[in-house]
Amino acid sequence: MEILKESDDKTMVSLKVWDTHTLGNMIRSRILKSQNVLFASYKQPEFLSEKTYIIINIRTNNTTTWKDELFNTCEELCNELESLRLSLNSQI
Numbered sequence: 001m002e003i004l005k006e007s008d009d010k011t012m013v014s015l016k017v018w019d020t021h022t023l024g025n026m027i028r029s030r031i032l033k034s035q036n037v038l039f040a041s042y043k044q045p046e047f048l049s050e051k052t053y054i055i056i057n058i059r060t061n062n063t064t065t066w067k068d069e070l071f072n073t074c075e076e077l078c079n080e081l082e083s084l085r086l087s088l089n090s091q092i
Contacts, residue, residue, distance in 0.1 A: 024042030025042065039059035
């Protein structure tokens with residue numbers, strides 16, 4: 001992951017992440033559930049590129065930072081995926 005732009009007050013960031021639409025959409029849709037996040041988006045600028053990456057943009061209110069919200073979101077996604085894995089294992 002690479003920080004492309006970050007505001008001085010740590011409420012806005014543009015990140016370059018080496019992944020595809022799957023991760024970008026998961027992060028965007030989950031992080032927007034937070035009341036502290038004002039804006040979140042992602043795009044895949046070079047769809048046919050050999051090295052696939054996405055740009056994730058996050059804007060928070062002044063009560064939290066983009067980093068806190070991104071960490072919380074990733075933790076929630078990991079917990080949800082682990083719960084899904086356990087559920088699938090118990091049914092198979």
